[in-house]
Amino acid sequence: MKHIPFYTLVHQNRLIESEVHSFYKDLHADAWYILGKRVLQFEKEYAAYHSIKHCIGVGNGLDALILSLRALEIGKGDEVIVPANSFIATMLAVTQVGATPILVEPDSRTFNITTEEIQKKISSKTKAIIPVHLYGLPCDMDAIGALAKKHNLDIIEDNAQAHGAMYKNQKTGSFGIVNATSFYPVKPLGAFGDGGAVTTNDDELNKKIRLLGNYGSAEKYYYQTVGVNSRLDEIQAGVLSIKLKYLEGWNEERVQLAGLYALLLKEVDAVLLPVSSSDWKHIYHQYVIQTENRDELKEHLAKHGIETGIHYPVPAHLQKAYEFLNLKKGSLPITEKLSETILSLPIYTGMQKSDVEYVCEVIRKFYK
Numbered sequence: 001m002k003h004i005p006f007y008t009l010v011h012q013n014r015l016i017e018s019e020v021h022s023f024y025k026d027l028h029a030d031a032w033y034i035l036g037k038r039v040l041q042f043e044k045e046y047a048a049y050h051s052i053k054h055c056i057g058v059g060n061g062l063d064a065l066i067l068s069l070r071a072l073e074i075g076k077g078d079e080v081i082v083p084a085n086s087f088i089a090t091m092l093a094v095t096q097v098g099a100t101p102i103l104v105e106p107d108s109r110t111f112n113i114t115t116e117e118i119q120k121k122i123s124s125k126t127k128a129i130i131p132v133h134l135y136g137l138p139c140d141m142d143a144i145g146a147l148a149k150k151h152n153l154d155i156i157e158d159n160a161q162a163h164g165a166m167y168k169n170q171k172t173g174s175f176g177i178v179n180a181t182s183f184y185p186v187k188p189l190g191a192f193g194d195g196g197a198v199t200t201n202d203d204e205l206n207k208k209i210r211l212l213g214n215y216g217s218a219e220k221y222y223y224q225t226v227g228v229n230s231r232l233d234e235i236q237a238g239v240l241s242i243k244l245k246y247l248e249g250w251n252e253e254r255v256q257l258a259g260l261y262a263l264l265l266k267e268v269d270a271v272l273l274p275v276s277s278s279d280w281k282h283i284y285h286q287y288v289i290q291t292e293n294r295d296e297l298k299e300h301l302a303k304h305g306i307e308t309g310i311h312y313p314v315p316a317h318l319q320k321a322y323e324f325l326n327l328k329k330g331s332l333p334i335t336e337k338l339s340e341t342i343l344s345l346p347i348y349t350g351m352q353k354s355d356v357e358y359v360c361e362v363i364r365k366f367y368k
């Protein structure tokens, strides 16, 4: 029987093996690990890739969000609008700075938050919106931008799943006053460990975030503010510089695989496929389908050697950690329904067309 992993990095690693080895050798000789030339180099490259002025390497994606919120001085008494169906980190960041996350329902087809739903949740306490380009599909940034402007709200993009995605020819991660991202290994641009970044065009925010992430210090042993230690290290920066050169190609590879999935599954009426539009470039961090028989389909695929994922099985408001929000089951029906019907199919660099064909054949047989 064929075995198709849900995700694997072995193909990516094979492609960059010799470059990584030579980088390791240089790093070993330099013996400089924190805040060195490789971080500066990667920050420059990543900012340029987004046509944005500044990039600040940080410890991980959650910290990137927390530092963005802190730099904007969002905290106790403030409300921040977040998607109800994101990875938990988006909400955790808001909670960590003492602000209140206000959960917004997604559109059931794009999985992203929309201005119709955001509008309903704006209050006099709202300070910011955190759009998440879920699964690599850009949010409608024109509409969200206009709404934010009207209500004088900051936009902080959470670009952790969308490196290289575009909304009307502009890269996601360049729309907000600050933008946070993660380089967790399985993200579209992944390091060999934890890592993250903030991008911004604002000089003051750039300075503030650098300060906050480095103990509140711009000059060694002098502290201007109560900061934390959250820095991208030289190993991760070196790996990310190597991988950034391949990002467009790897994204394109997933776009092609997604096209094949769409072609081979279009006649399966019981399955809803991801939507597409000429307004955006979806980079398919995940290929997420919807079906009423999700659990049975998942089991059927597993029996045929195909691993799948669910992003995410339990919405944040129904997690024990967020009991205090008092959002009972039934309060966010779209989010709750999605958590019961979504299924992420395998999609990764190095996945063969024949693998996609096999997955689709097994799905088609299940519905026959």
Ligand SMILES: *Cc1c(COP(=O)(O)O)cnc(C)c1O
Pocket: 060, 061, 062, 063, 086, 087, 089, 090, 132, 158, 160, 161, 181, 182, 183, 184, 194, 195, 196
């Ligand atoms: C992964 C992820 C994060 C958090 O990134 P870490 O580096 O794991 O802390 C935040 N938001 C979203 C949408 C993510 O997918």
